[in-house]
Amino acid sequence: RDQIAALEKVLEKQKISSTDLVDQDIIAMARGFDTTCLTVFFVREGNIIEREPFILSNTEGAERKEILAAFIKQFYDGASFIPKEIIVEEEIDEREAIEAWLSAKKGSRVKIIVPKRGEKRDLIEMVAENAMAYLEQKETFEERQKIRNEKAMEDLKRYLGLEKLPRRIEAFDISNTQGTESVASMVVFENGMPKKEDYRRFKIKTVEGPNDFESMKEVIFRRFKRGLEGDEKFKDLPDLVVIDGGKGQLRYALEALKELNLNHIPAIGLAKEFEHVFVEGKSDPIILPRDSEALYLLQRVRDEAHRFAVTYHRKLRSARNLKSVLEEIPSIGKVRRKALLDAFGSLENIKRASVEELSKVPGMNKKSAIAVYEFFHKA
Template identity: 40%
Template sequence: MADPASYRPAPGTIPETPGVYRFRDEHGRVIYVGKAKNLRARLNSYFADHAGLHVRTQNMVTTAASVEWTVVGTEVEALQLEYSWIKEYDPHFNVRYRDDKSYPYLAVTLNEDFPKVTVMRGARRRGVRYFGPYSHAWAIRETVDLLLRVFPVRTCSAGVFKRHGQIGRPCLLGYIGKCSAPCVGRVSQAEHRALAEDFCDFMAGNTGRFLKRLEQEMYAAAEEERFETAARRRDDLKALERALEKQSVVLGDSTDCDVVAFARDQLEAAVQVFYVRGGRIRGQRGWVVDLVEERTTGELVEDFLLQCYGENDAVPREVLVPEEPPDVEAMNRLLSDARGGQVRIRVPRRGDKKDLLGTVEHNARESLRQHRLRRASDLTARSRALQEIQEALGLDQAPLRIECFDVSNLQGTDVVASMVVFEDGLARKSEYRRFTIKTFEGQDDVRSIHEVLTRRFKRYLAESQKAGDLSPEGITGESSEGLLASYGFGDEGDERNGPLDPETGRPRKFAYPPNLVVVDGGPPQVAAAQRALDELGIDDVAVCGLAKRLEEVWLPGEEDPVILPRASEGLYLMQRARDEAHRFAISFHRAKRSKRMTTSELDTVPGLGPARRTALLKHFGSVSRLKEASAEQIAEVPGIGLKTAETIVKALQGGVG
């Protein structure tokens, strides 16, 4: 794991101009590409406070071995260069909008002499008109089947078209009126192309003229008593209306736009896009991506627009987003150049467009929820994950209970740790625990891991030796308080972190040992964890570490890591446990910092120690409420006399009281 300080550029060498930067690993591979209006400010943020970085940003900067940058003149140039480099290098840590499937499009091959209507996936082809994407190919075929009554464009392959031209007989669709049979000369090349162009116009939203024309022809035929023709026009009209019913009307008839929305957590983001053409939703598409940095919604919008529209001439006139990208004018110019016409990115504030954006956001939230549940709730996937971990680590049995530990601090202050539990591959939040590191202050994750593991397993040994199962009712009186205190419980809300026992009000016991302990880190952290278990004489619990750099799994005493396949279920489960432990530790660390800052006003009051400050906050709930209390009310708190209460009032209320 590289120390970011080892390759940090010298002070003053980074320019304060717009530019694009690249992080490279020790082999020279580009692992991350980014852009900035001020290169110095942006790059310094990666090196200033390593502990405060997003967990995956920490992974990126410790994997990197060097950083380089290129100065550009404008924000548009920065966007273009960033897009080019992301496309060229495919960096591992950049947000990548990739599907686990290829969405189908309805395509009309206008580049052929006799255009055909078909379903296409994959890269776009020049001269082909695309509509969609659609969620399912069968949805396209249903629509096409309805429209072929009115626009009998060929749908056959080149081979079938050529063969029927040679034999001089059309295919079945030609006999039933769903193909104009240009293969046998029923229509000319120009007439068939006109049908294909009308088909495209209808799909593009220009529906009114076709419905009006069919209605006029139907009434005209009925007046002339050509009832068979009138009946056919009536059926054609109903077919077009049924096709339109499949596409819900959401905006005005002339509206062409894409509606983009996001749902996110600390580690992942889901994006959904609705494609609106002619006021109707013509298609929908979604992605779920990993987040490498703390990115705002506007920055996610910029990433999405850059990657999905960078070289796409099908950009609509308007893109509706939940938040504008950092430089919306530069992005507008970039997309306008790609489209060859004016493009506008905007945030809808009211009306139908805002309502539609809310619908898309709801779909994004649902997509993210389904993504989380898909792998976690899949029994087969969980079983495979546990089996893969067992085989990779050489365990005697599958690790049905996994405990993962992480340490969090800010420049060596408020050092805390977390323990999360996964049983049968599922998170058991009722078993989570939080620790305040007590023996020292400083940025020493190794000693912190040793302390936390020692305290956790001392408690387990104490309980297991108490008649094999120390029930909550078995802890009573002064001895129980001493036992809790001796293992780090009972002060400042330390491990009062999981649910309390409803009868005793004390923390639930560490009742079960894990099959596997996972620590966030590499060989030093793993060695510290193993040493803690050895000192306690515990030899039936496996230990490993998951290093952020390349997601390597380290075992105690091994010189080389265990490498699990990137897409393996076992690695995914360990990553989930590690990221959950990190999240849980960070939340506890922030709560402690907030509490310390809140009580800072009481620190200056003479005669108030930690116990009295805690008692006051517990009684009044907050410093602001304490400020509103009189000396008599404060004196009601156990341990606070009237003289001390008057001192508190004078300190907090400026002598009023």
């Protein structure tokens, strides 16, 4: 009840509108043990039009004014709009230097204000309360998620007969269209959460046509061979390998692991239709309880591998289709095609580009730009 009352109080205070018509951003923070929430309220023409929270990790030991100054520099470095006033709750490092930098970016004076009393002080306190409420809510959610993930890993260990908790799980999937643009994905979950910086993707090199089994063997072999060779991107080995597929895909993945003398790494296949789990040495699948955290975790991992593979495949297919269209344009050779792709990214963007924009692409000139423009704007 106390928490609900506190949230209602924050929501009630958010109804306040400033009477000052100067454009302002109001920035306040709340700190947890090792996490900081910075919330920005955007005030335009006297009205709060939007608010946005930002979570910073690993901030233990940093001073508040240091965090706030670093955030302001990073936030406004790429901002499309800088207000006339930035209101903060306390003094920050390098205040005058940051004001000068912001003023130069905006082209007019920008002030960083630390209010001591009055309406602006009320606003900054409101934003600080909002930041704290958001941080507490997020920390509570993350704690619940951490407990769920721990249970999921313990359940997986028990159901699959693993020697240790599967803290690092790697999942693999294959995607192609009738054997063309065949790619594979590798996604990583650590302690039940995605670790996106470790995601990897592969173009299938040795397999002709739509052969998911051989493609899976190739990608498993390449991934773990690179790890054994000391490649930094692949040096961490998983506690569990998840293959998107049934017995066939798993068998080929296991062959690759055996060829590399890594058959001590547990691997399973997760068949999509009935969510059956296949393991080496057992003809019948392991059927996990439908409501188990273990199954939910495996599904999240498998679905993420599928999403990542399909996204990469579509990107390559789109690039190939775009290339084939550009090949039809006179005077647009391989170098210019690549330059146009790099500059605009998609066929739609090239279609929308003006002659002037096309001519500014490296390697293009007025004549070739007109050729591209007229190709897409034929009467």
